[in-house]
Amino acid sequence: MENKIKIGLIGLGTVGTGVYKTLQEFDNVEIVQIAVHNKNKKRNIPNLDENIITDNAYEVVNNPEIQIVAELIGGTEPAFDLIKTAIANGKHVVTANKELLAKHGEELFNFAEEHNKVVLYEAAIAGGIPLIMPIKTILAGNKINKIKAILNGTTNYILTKMDVQQASYNDVLVEAQDLGYAETNPTGDVEGFDAAYKITTLATIAFNKRVKLENVYREGITKIRPQDMKAANEMGYKIKLIASAELNKNGEADVRVHPMLVPKTKTLAHIDYVTNAVTLTGHPVGEVTLSGPGAGEFPTASSVVGDILAIVSELGRTDYLLPMMRCRHSENAKMVDISETENKYYLSITANNSMGVIGKIGKACEDNNISLASIVQKEVKDGSADITVITELCKEKDMQKAIEIFNSDNSLMKVNNLIRVQV
Ligand code: HSE
Numbered sequence: 381m382e383n384k385i386k387i388g389l390i391g392l393g394t395v396g397t398g399v400y401k402t403l404q405e406f407d408n409v410e411i412v413q414i415a416v417h418n419k420n421k422k423r424n425i426p427n428l429d430e431n432i433i434t435d436n437a438y439e440v441v442n443n444p445e446i447q448i449v450a451e452l453i454g455g456t457e458p459a460f461d462l463i464k465t466a467i468a469n470g471k472h473v474v475t476a477n478k479e480l481l482a483k484h485g486e487e488l489f490n491f492a493e494e495h496n497k498v499v500l501y502e503a504a505i506a507g508g509i510p511l512i513m514p515i516k517t518i519l520a521g522n523k524i525n526k527i528k529a530i531l532n533g534t535t536n537y538i539l540t541k542m543d544v545q546q547a548s549y550n551d552v553l554v555e556a557q558d559l560g561y562a563e564t565n566p567t568g569d570v571e572g573f574d575a576a577y578k579i580t581t582l583a584t585i586a587f588n589k590r591v592k593l594e595n596v597y598r599e600g601i602t603k604i605r606p607q608d609m610k611a612a613n614e615m616g617y618k619i620k621l622i623a624s625a626e627l628n629k630n631g632e633a634d635v636r637v638h639p640m641l642v643p644k645t646k647t648l649a650h651i652d653y654v655t656n657a658v659t660l661t662g663h664p665v666g667e668v669t670l671s672g673p674g675a676g677e678f679p680t681a682s683s684v685v686g687d688i689l690a691i692v693s694e695l696g697r698t699d700y701l702l703p704m705m706r707c708r709h710s711e712n713a714k715m716v717d718i719s720e721t722e723n724k725y726y727l728s729i730t731a732n733n734s735m736g737v738i739g740k741i742g743k744a745c746e747d748n749n750i751s752l753a754s755i756v757q758k759e760v761k762d763g764s765a766d767i768t769v770i771t772e773l774c775k776e777k778d779m780q781k782a783i784e785i786f787n788s789d790n791s792l793m794k795v796n797n798l799i800r801v802q803v
Pocket of ligand 1: 674
């Protein structure tokens with residue numbers, strides 16, 4: 381076929397390899413150059429033409445033949461400069477880079493708009509799940525005011541394994557690392573950074589206002605214990621790392637990532653192992669849940685290739701491609717600080733077997749406007765008791781004051797964990 385659209389890839393790791401293989405099945409596109417970190421690395425890619433490989437990514441973004449660049453290396457630099465150079469050179473861009481979008485999305489989209497180029501990024505949020513295009517096109521008639529999502533497969537895998545095996549976080553992490561599900565340095569996943577990047581961009585698109593990463597509250601999963609899993613199960617919940625974004629009645633955005641007790645009646649409670657899922661609530665659609673593979677060679681390639689083909693289908697037919705897919709937020713979201721939010725809480729306390737402990741817990745809660753939904757102490761063993769409390773909705777700042785009171789009496793009691801509960 382004449383006039384194939386010329387594609388340049390930056391990165392030939394897991395995602396790049398999936399994109400390369402998938403694009404071989406389309407005869408209207410041709411990969412003409414690929415930038416890699418190490419040219420000598422052995423790659424299991426049939427029929428890969430070594431002549432199109434370079435270890436200088438600037439050759440790709442400066443290549444006049446290339447019309448679309450797919451950036452698949454991640455991180456902020458050199459990815460940001462490479463993308464800007466590609467745009468300045470007249471190329472459209474597809475990226476899977478959630479960190480770059482969360483940290484520099486505004487600058488990047490403004491730059492693309494000034495040059496009348498599009499940047500598509502379906503693969504950056506929840507890998508293979510179609511989210512960005514549905515939100516920007518078929519859901520465009522909605523006011524979306526709530527997102528609850530599982531956006532990180534590594535942590536969902538660890539929490540699922542902890543649940544089914546009654547195993548500790550550390551044991552499951554080591555197993556997940558051995559199997560290649562968790563990175564050697566797992567911080568980005570287990571401390572919630574990866575999910576925070578994703579929810580920042582997702583909330584920006586869904587609310588049509590720019591959400592700033594620095595205002596997104598973040599907590600990871602490292603403090604979750606098998607005892608918490610067991611207690612949650614007994615009370616009808618599963619513990620999940622939830623990325624959440626909500627607009628309150630004043631139109632302020634509450635965006636965060638932290639573990640939550642999710643009622644077993646909710647779909648997200650049943651999303652296990654590396655699967656991701658996103659529940660969007662909006663008017664007029666109501667509640668929609670999309671779930672599927674959030675990472676991996678071919679699921680992520682599916683989104684990258686879909687974006688490439690969307691651009692290909694309009695190239696040469698219009699001077700202003702894909703208007704509905706562009707990001708032009710003029711307004712920053714007003715953000716709510718976590719201390720001002722209202723939540724329901726699960727609290728695990730280990731107390732000495734001494735009279736009046738439950739009374740003290742009740743009093744500290746009462747003094748801080750916290751009403752208890754349930755308090756359970758099953759038995760006293762070896763002079764101490766495990767107490768599990770579920771509160772009604774109360775202010776975060778009031779809960780933190782109560783925790784200070786509990787912790788001030790550490791000869792009497794110890795707070796093991798405080799986890800928010802989805803209502
Ligand atoms: N590390 C991510 C996860 C995938 O575990 O879901 C890429 O964003």
